[in-house]
Amino acid sequence: MLEISERTRSLGTENAFVVLKEVNELISKGKDIVNFCIGQPDFDTPEYIKQAAIKAIKDGKTGYTASPGIPELREAVAKYLSETRKISVNPDSVVVSNGAKPFIGYTILCVTDYGKGDEVLYPNPGFPIYESQIVANGAKPVPLPLLESKGYSFDLEYLKSKISKKTRLLILNSPHNPTGAVLDRKTLKAISDIVQEYENLWVFSDEVYSRMVHDFGFESIASLPGMQERTIIVDGVSKTYAMTGWRIGYASNEKLSPYLARWVTNTDSCAAHPNQYAALAALTGPQDESNKMMLSFKRRRDIIVDELNKIEGIKCLRPGGAFYVWPKVTEACELVKAKDSEEFRKRLLHDSGVAVLSDIHFGHRNKGEGEHIRFSYATSEINIREGIRRIKQFIEVNKKN
Numbered sequence: 499m500l501e502i503s504e505r506t507r508s509l510g511t512e513n514a515f516v517v518l519k520e521v522n523e524l525i526s527k528g529k530d531i532v533n534f535c536i537g538q539p540d541f542d543t544p545e546y547i548k549q550a551a552i553k554a555i556k557d558g559k560t561g562y563t564a565s566p567g568i569p570e571l572r573e574a575v576a577k578y579l580s581e582t583r584k585i586s587v588n589p590d591s592v593v594v595s596n597g598a599k600p601f602i603g604y605t606i607l608c609v610t611d612y613g614k615g616d617e618v619l620y621p622n623p624g625f626p627i628y629e630s631q632i633v634a635n636g637a638k639p640v641p642l643p644l645l646e647s648k649g650y651s652f653d654l655e656y657l658k659s660k661i662s663k664k665t666r667l668l669i670l671n672s673p674h675n676p677t678g679a680v681l682d683r684k685t686l687k688a689i690s691d692i693v694q695e696y697e698n699l700w701v702f703s704d705e706v707y708s709r710m711v712h713d714f715g716f717e718s719i720a721s722l723p724g725m726q727e728r729t730i731i732v733d734g735v736s737k738t739y740a741m742t743g744w745r746i747g748y749a750s751n752e753k754l755s756p757y758l759a760r761w762v763t764n765t766d767s768c769a770a771h772p773n774q775y776a777a778l779a780a781l782t783g784p785q786d787e788s789n790k791m792m793l794s795f796k797r798r799r800d801i802i803v804d805e806l807n808k809i810e811g812i813k814c815l816r817p818g819g820a821f822y823v824w825p826k827v828t829e830a831c832e833l834v835k836a837k838d839s840e841e842f843r844k845r846l847l848h849d850s851g852v853a854v855l856s857d858i859h860f861g862h863r864n865k866g867e868g869e870h871i872r873f874s875y876a877t878s879e880i881n882i883r884e885g886i887r888r889i890k891q892f893i894e895v896n897k898k899n
């Protein structure tokens with residue numbers, strides 16, 4: 499019999515895409531759905547970026563590029579990271595790829611060995627690809643619970659207790675998907691003090707939401723003394739410039755960059771050539787449109803948090819960044835007699851046409867944390883208000899029943 503490997507059969511996934519398929523099928527059957535599922539800006543890519551890609555195609559920039567990326571883009575990224583992270587980044591330390599996502603797997607491959615018991619710490623709840631890639635690449639996943647009582651920041655004592663000589667990599671993600679939490683400088687400093695006690699411990703800093711910090715400035719752990727050397731800074735143009743489908747992300751680390759580039763050679767060869775010019779235009783062109791998008795996310799955050807908190811059975815913290823909220827719906831589940839957040843999500847979708855994700859899509863539930871759902875508020879204010887109206891009605895009707 500032709501068989502599929504155990505590694506592939508057990509591969510995790512990003513449930514946003516699974517639920518999105520379900521949502522699109524319902525929409526194609528004529529169901530009216532307010533969609534809070536997918537983490538991508540609802541704006542179009544700015545025109546000057548599109549024009550840069552069109553020009554690149556017309557100029558014949560259509561062949562392979564060097565695996566780490568075109569020199570102009572690597573230089574622009576180095577300049578951008580140096581300015582925004584207040585460190586000195588060398589263009590040679592920058593590698594470009596098809597989105598930020600591939601760097602998760604590449605980094606794990608670069609710093610752990612298969613089946614040797616190398617451990618990788620990652621946030622839970624968290625972006626599901628972290629755990630999936632850790633397991634698929636033969637390392638040991640060690641989840642770090644992010645708790646509501648700590649504003650979904652790290653429990654530093656717990657972190658300390660989980661780091662050992664076997665730990666090769668700590669994954670950080672701030673602003674965070676799915677909670678929207680932002681790590682402040684004090685917490686990053688405490689994490690950096692813990693990490694620096696270990697010689698062979700890397701930090702993967704997933705900063706794809708770095709421009710979506712709503713209340714104060716963005717801080718990268720790489721900016722702290724002694725941390726740049728061991729930190730792989732990862733960012734991209736997907737979320738900042740409404741360019742999710744263009745697939746351009748980048749990573750920077752002096753020591754790792756040649757190895758990351760070799761992984762690019764072994765997989766995709768290079769990122770799409772014209773799209774690298776689009777990313778170059780995005781980083782070096784006028785920032786007004788991107789800044790406007792970021793401001794609209796802040797406004798929407800305030801609307802969705804205020805409105806969710808008016809609904810019986812729902813409690814929502816006001817997160818500092820990204821375009822996600824992670825309200826607690828334990829009481830709402832009890833009110834409508836849903837056994838958990840996943841049943842609540844399904845009924846909300848089918849009965850009321852509101853699409854969200856539930857906590858089980860972001861890792862194992864942490865004991866005592868209750869039930870949560872995730873909203874991506876990268877959708878219009880009209881949609882946000884309509885979605886909220888439907889949820890309120892869903893709870894009221896089902897409560898009576």
Ligand SMILES: Cc1ncc(COP(=O)(O)O)c(C=O)c1O
Pocket residue numbers: 537596597598599600625671675704706733734735736742746747
């Ligand atoms: C935390 C996190 N990291 C990485 C990515 C992937 O970004 P990209 O589109 O650059 O691959 C996402 C996308 O949702 C994300 O939420």
